[in-house]
Each structure stands twice: as C-alpha cells, then as structure tokens.
Amino acid sequence: MIESVGKGRTWVLSGPTSSYALHLTDDDDLLHLHWGPRISGADAEALAAQGPPPSWPFESQLDGREEYPVEGGPRFVRPALSVRTPEVRGTEWCFAEAAVYGDELRVRLADAVHGLDLTLHHRMRDDTDVIERWVTVTHTGDGPDLELLRADAAAWTLPRRDGWRLSQLHGRWAAESLLVRSELTYGEKVIGSRRGHTGHQHLPWVALDAEGATEERGEVYGCALGWSGSWRISVQQLPDGVVQITGGVGHDDSGLLRLAPGQSYTSPVFAGLWSDKGFGGASRAWHAWQLAHVVPDAAAERPVLYNSWEATGFDISEKQQRALARRAAAMGVELFVVDDAWFGQRTSDRAGLGDWTPNPERFPDGLGPLADEVHGLGMQFGIWVEPEMVNADSDLYRAHPDWVQHHPGRARIEFRNQLVLNLAREDVQEYLWGQLDGLLSSTPVDYVKWDFNRCFTDAGWPGEDYPQKLWVEHVHALYALLDRLRAAHPSVAFESCSGGGGRIDLGILSRTDQVWTSDNTDPLDRLAIQHGFTQLHPARVMAAWVTDSPNVQLNGRFSTLRFRFVSAMAGVLGVGGDLTEWTEEELAEARVWVELYKKIRPLVQHGELYRLRAPEGGLSAVQYVKGDESVVLAWLQAQHYGEQPPRLRLRGIDSAAAYEDLDTGALHRGSVLLHHGLHTGLKGDMDATVIRLRRH
Numbered sequence: 001m002i003e004s005v006g007k008g009r010t011w012v013l014s015g016p017t018s019s020y021a022l023h024l025t026d027d028d029d030l031l032h033l034h035w036g037p038r039i040s041g042a043d044a045e046a047l048a049a050q051g052p053p054p055s056w057p058f059e060s061q062l063d064g065r066e067e068y069p070v071e072g073g074p075r076f077v078r079p080a081l082s083v084r085t086p087e088v089r090g091t092e093w094c095f096a097e098a099a100v101y102g103d104e105l106r107v108r109l110a111d112a113v114h115g116l117d118l119t120l121h122h123r124m125r126d127d128t129d130v131i132e133r134w135v136t137v138t139h140t141g142d143g144p145d146l147e148l149l150r151a152d153a154a155a156w157t158l159p160r161r162d163g164w165r166l167s168q169l170h171g172r173w174a175a176e177s178l179l180v181r182s183e184l185t186y187g188e189k190v191i192g193s194r195r196g197h198t199g200h201q202h203l204p205w206v207a208l209d210a211e212g213a214t215e216e217r218g219e220v221y222g223c224a225l226g227w228s229g230s231w232r233i234s235v236q237q238l239p240d241g242v243v244q245i246t247g248g249v250g251h252d253d254s255g256l257l258r259l260a261p262g263q264s265y266t267s268p269v270f271a272g273l274w275s276d277k278g279f280g281g282a283s284r285a286w287h288a289w290q291l292a293h294v295v296p297d298a299a300a301e302r303p304v305l306y307n308s309w310e311a312t313g314f315d316i317s318e319k320q321q322r323a324l325a326r327r328a329a330a331m332g333v334e335l336f337v338v339d340d341a342w343f344g345q346r347t348s349d350r351a352g353l354g355d356w357t358p359n360p361e362r363f364p365d366g367l368g369p370l371a372d373e374v375h376g377l378g379m380q381f382g383i384w385v386e387p388e389m390v391n392a393d394s395d396l397y398r399a400h401p402d403w404v405q406h407h408p409g410r411a412r413i414e415f416r417n418q419l420v421l422n423l424a425r426e427d428v429q430e431y432l433w434g435q436l437d438g439l440l441s442s443t444p445v446d447y448v449k450w451d452f453n454r455c456f457t458d459a460g461w462p463g464e465d466y467p468q469k470l471w472v473e474h475v476h477a478l479y480a481l482l483d484r485l486r487a488a489h490p491s492v493a494f495e496s497c498s499g500g501g502g503r504i505d506l507g508i509l510s511r512t513d514q515v516w517t518s519d520n521t522d523p524l525d526r527l528a529i530q531h532g533f534t535q536l537h538p539a540r541v542m543a544a545w546v547t548d549s550p551n552v553q554l555n556g557r558f559s560t561l562r563f564r565f566v567s568a569m570a571g572v573l574g575v576g577g578d579l580t581e582w583t584e585e586e587l588a589e590a591r592v593w594v595e596l597y598k599k600i601r602p603l604v605q606h607g608e609l610y611r612l613r614a615p616e617g618g619l620s621a622v623q624y625v626k627g628d629e630s631v632v633l634a635w636l637q638a639q640h641y642g643e644q645p646p647r648l649r650l651r652g653i654d655s656a657a658a659y660e661d662l663d664t665g666a667l668h669r670g671s672v673l674l675h676h677g678l679h680t681g682l683k684g685d686m687d688a689t690v691i692r693l694r695r696h
C-alpha cells in the first residue's frame with residue numbers, strides 16, 4: 001500500500017508489519033524519512049516537519065538524510081550515482097514528477113546540464129515487508145554520450161541506534177555462506193566481487209541489528225542485491241552515527257556503460273527488509289518473498305536428484321551412467337543428472353568446453369538412448385553445461401579465438417584450463433543460443449545444471465569503443481539467454497552452479513529453479529554452510545547431496561549414512577555417491593531415507609524455517625512448520641562427559657495443542673515443547689535424527 005500525503009510530497013509504503021517513507025522538501029531535496037514499524041501518513045508528516053538538523057562546521061546538511069545521494073554538490077558520503085561527460089562530472093537535480101503505479105512509487109529527477117533522467121523505483125507488495133528498489137537512468141538530451149561510472153540500485157538509511165552490529169555471509173570455494181557478526185564501527189565496510197560473477201567470497205547480503213537481536217527477537221535490517229556479476233555493497237557509519245548502505249553493479253567506480261542520447265540503464269533490484277522478529281523472523285520473511293515473487297515456479301516441489309560428478313569425474317561412459325541410473329531409480333531418485341564430460345573431447349578439464357555435442361566415443365548414438373532409459377526408469381533426465389566458457393583445446397576456440405575476453409598482445413590467462421567467452425558479443429550470444437536450444441530440442445532433457453568455473457581476469461574486448469561495458473553486458477546476456485531458453489523450453493528446470501556456490505544471488509534465482517550450494521558435500525561442514533545460506537535464501541532452492549564416506553572430494557571424513565542423509569534432507573535432497581560401490585544394506589537404508597524425505601519434503605521446501613540451534617560444535621537443529629505439521633532435523637557433532645544434549649525448544653507451534661510424534665506415537669504438549677523442549681535422544685559422535693510431529 002502506498003499513501004501520498006503532505007501536498008503529495010511525502011510517500012509512505014506499508015507492508016504487513018513495516019513502513020518506509022520518503023519526502024520531497026520545498027527545496028526539492030529528496031529525503032529519507034522512515035524505515036521500521038508501520039506508521040501512518042500523519043506520522044510521516046510529523047517526521048517531515050522536523051526539518052534539518054542544526055548545521056555543523058565541516059558537515060553537510062544532506063549527508064545521511066538523502067534517499068539517493070549522488071556525486072556533486074554539498075555531499076561527502078559515498079555517492080550512489082556518478083556520471084560524467086568530458087566536461088562535467090557529477091549531477092545537480094530538479095524534481096520532475098512522482099507517480100504511483102499500483103504497488104510501485106516512481107520519483108523522477110532531471111539534470112538539465114547532462115540531459116539525464118533518474119527514476120527511483122520503490123515497490124512494496126501487499127504480502128511482504130520486503131521493499132524492492134532500483135533505478136533507471138536515461139540520457140534524454142542530445143549532447144555528448146554520458147559515462148555512467150556508477151549507478152547503485154539504492155541507498156538505504158537506518159535510524160540512529162547505539163552499537164550497530166553487521167552480519168555478513170563470507171566464504172571461499174568449498175566454504176561458502178559462512179555467517180559472521182561483528183561490531184560496526186565508524187567509516188566504511190565494503191564487500192563485493194571484482195570477479196565477473198557473484199563470487200564464493202560474499203553473498204550479496206548484509207544485515208544490521210542494534211541492541212542485540214537474537215534468532216527470535218529484536219530489530220533486524222537486511223539488504224540483498226539481485227546481480228550475478230561484479231558488485232559492491234558498502235555499509236557506512238557516518239560521524240553522527242547514521243548508517244547508510246549502498247549497493248549495485250560493479251565493484252569500483254571505473255565505469256559501467258556509456259549512454260548515447262536515448263539510451264538508458266536499469267539497475268538490478270537491491271531489496272531491503274525490516275523485521276522486529278530477530279534473525280529468524282527476517283529469514284522467514286525473505287524466504288516467503290522469494291518463493292512468492294522471485295523464484296520461478298516456486299510452488300512446484302523439487303525432485304530428489306542423482307548427480308554422477310563425485311562418483312565418476314571425467315571418466316564417464318553410457319554403460320556406467322546406465323548402471324548408476326538403475327541403482328538411483330531403485331533408491332527412489334526422481335531426476336538423474338549426467339554431470340561434466342559427456343560432450344566434445346572432454347575427457348579431462350583440459351579440452352572440450354565450447355563444443356556442446358555428445359562425445360561420439362562415449363555416446364555413439366548421442367544422449368537420446370540414455371535419456372530414454374532414464375525416463376523408462378521413471379526419472380527425469382538432466383545434463384551439465386558450462387556455456388560461458390571455452391577450452392583452448394576445442395573446436396570452438398580453434399574457429400573463434402577472438403570470441404574470448406582478452407587484451408590485445410597480452411597473455412590469455414587460464415584458470416582450470418579455460419577462458420571466458422565474451423558474452424557481450426552478439427555472435428557469441430547467437431552461437432550459445434543455437435547450441436543450447438538445439439540440444440534441448442533434440443534430446444529429451446528436463447534439467448540443466450549451468451556451471452561457471454572461473455572468474456574474469458582479462459576483461460578486454462579489442463575493437464570495441466567502450467570495452468568496459470562487457471562486465472555488465474555479460475550478465476545481461478546471460479540473463480537474456482536463460483530467459484530465452486526458459487521461454488522456448490518451459491518444462492526444463494535450471495540449476496545455477498559456479499564451482500559450488502559462486503553464483504547465488506536474487507538475480508540468478510529469478511531465472512533458476514535451485515542452486516548448487518557448495519562443492520563441499522561433507523555433511524558436517526554443510527551444516528554451517530546451510531545455516532548461513534538460510535539467513536537469506538529458502539531451503540526450496542538449496543541443493544544438498546549425500547556422497548560417499550570417507551568424503552572423497554574434500555577431507556576424507558567418515559560419517560554414517562544417517563548423518564549424511566539428515567544433513568542433506570534440510571534442503572533439496574540429492575545423492576552424489578558412487579552407487580556401484582554401495583553395499584546392498586547401504587542401498588536399502590538409502591531407500592528408506594529417500595522415502596522419508598518425500599514425506600517431509602512439503603514442509604522442508606515450503607514450510608517456515610526455524611533455526612533452533614546454530615552448528616557451533618554440539619547440538620544443532622532446524623525445524624520446518626507447515627499447517628499442523630512440523631519436522632525437526634537435529635545433529636549432534638560430539639557428546640562430551642556423558643552429558644545429555646540439551647532439549648530443543650520448538651517454535652511456530654500452538655502452545656495449547658498436543659503434538660503426536662508420527663514415528664513413535666508419543667504425545668507432546670505444545671506448551672512443553674515450546675518452553676521446556678523436545679528430547680532428541682541423540683548420543684555419541686555425529687548422530688542425527690528426524691522427528692515428525694503432527695497436531696493431535
């Protein structure tokens with residue numbers, strides 16, 4: 001709901017529990033007024049009437065108060081927008097117009113010298129407290145081209161509080177999404193990616209709390225960016241304690257695009273959320289918004305998947321894949337995915353990327369016969385691709401060595417023996433469209449795992465006037481390709497992978513059905529990764545596989561099948577072990593776990609998630625609640641001194657009701673579960689359990 005008050009110069013956007021307000025002063029300064037609990041139009045007018053703070057030597061009266069601080073004028077904060085022509089840098093705005101389109105407010109400002117229009121978009125849908133913000137910048141003049149050095153999607157302003165704390169999700173390959181909290185001090189904290197993809201190092205999200213929010217209580221502000229290329233989020237605490245958060249495309253201010261007259265740029269969405277229900281309440285609001293408005297076809301349940309990567313690596317054959325498929329089907333798997341090495345001369349990571357036709361020695365009749373067998377076994381059929389990349393040893397590179405990002409005369413740097421295609425080029429876009437559309441049209445493929453296994457290094461584009469634009473245009477081309485493929489092949493689902501979790505963000509999630517959370521499939525490490533991941537994203541998109549023990553990919557750790565399954569069942573369950581090596585007992589046990597997962601899947605994938613205890617050594621647990629049902633997944637890392645692990649105090653259930661344990665028949669009183677907790681019965685080292693409860 002959007003209310004417009006105060007002669008139409010103050011706007012209040014309200015969701016179920018929160019409001020956001022902005023105000024245009026008589027001098028046409030666009031100020032931020034409020035972000036927090038719901039307020040009325042009259043409250044917003046009262047805030048607007050408070051006027052500016054007293055002027056202070058050496059300080060700007062605009063800093064910390066503006067809705068979208070730009071470069072130029074009496075400002076010293078980090079600007080969200082920076083534009084230049086050869087002669088003039090910075091901007092000077094006049095208010096042009098404001099209009100409400102349903103749940104979206106658009107405020108348009110104009111700079112007469114540049115011939116530049118800036119529209120600030122704010123959207124708050126009725127069913128959510130998430131505010132979506134983005135900007136559009138248009139060259140409306142007939143003067144020289146405008147160089148857009150930076151155009152952040154939004155600047156968020158937080159109220160003054162004592163002791164802000166910053167939460168972020170940091171990581172690296174095989175250790176993505178790790179939650180860390182630290183005190184925010186004066187100055188600036190910058191996170192982002194200079195790598196061309198979202199990166200393993202940070203998820204584009206921050207949360208701020210003051211006054212010690214907990215999992216279930218307290219005020220939490222969060223901001224998340226929907227962009228899958230290089231990006232930056234800056235959190236700055238100004239000298240007077242106000243916190244401002246800017247976020248957008250590109251890490252540095254070294255240039256995004258050049259706009260000719262008539263051209264425009266639309267930023268991605270930088271979403272914000274206020275919650276007074278702690279980190280857990282904030283997560284649940286983020287999850288609900290993504291399932292309702294971001295993730296395509298989110299109401300559909302994701303199938304249990306088998307992926308052959310850890311089992312077979314590059315050494316694959318049709319016969320071996322058929323053998324794995326038969327075992328997977330017998331276990332209850334619903335989607336069989338052939339990973340790397342089915343195409344071109346891809347017998348190792350040194351060759352083949354770019355040549356998206358089945359390897360004739362490995363699949364003499366193409367992928368069709370395997371796909372048919374998989375379908376015959378009652379499963380869907382999926383394949384792995386990495387379209388944005390090429391090996392130097394490939395037919396594609398031999399034919400088009402100029403299609404990769406490179407600087408003339410300089411070395412073409414390889415990571416994992418591969419180079420990055422310049423997707424900003426139309427000929428590259430058309431080639432990939434032809435290859436992928438051809439593949440999906442000629443083979444009955446239901447699922448595409450789309451990988452991206454190296455960062456940009458030599459982002460040059462010889463012959464192009466403004467090569468810098470390839471950073472932005474690569475991502476736009478990727479999005480366009482995915483959109484086009486989805487439209488042409490609506491029954492095909494897509495997974496975003498980038499060496500595990502290197503490309504997870506709201507932008508890619510609006511075009512893919514699930515993401516590969518991490519190449520780290522160790523079930524214990526995964527608990528911390530999943531704990532971080534779910535701060536922002538829902539379990540419905542969080543793929544998790546059960547692989548072999550000892551863990552081959554990473555650390556050689558031994559774990560029981562039970563522990564591995566319960567860990568992976570917290571997200572979209574998959575299996576990735578070498579099933580030809582599993583014993584009959586293991587296969588039979590796995591079948592039981594898969595069956596159990598299918599029973600709890602509606603709750604895991606579409607229920608509300610409560611993180612009951614964080615994975616910090618002892619007992620950790622998550623709970624999913626949907627309607628009258630609830631399921632608890634709990635893991636005990638190590639029991640010490642014979643002490644019984646603590647009981648788990650459940651959440652989201654009715655204190656006046658009784659709950660039946662669906663496996664033991666035991667009855668529990670809601671009030672007891674909420675206040676005193678549930679005994680898990682876990683003991684020893686690396687034990688795990690699933691407890692299903694239904695209102696009696």
Ligand code: GLA
Pocket residue numbers: 309339340384451453497498499500516519
């Ligand atoms: C990446 C992915 C893996 C696997 C390999 C194949 O590392 O994260 O899951 O697909 O590529 O080369």
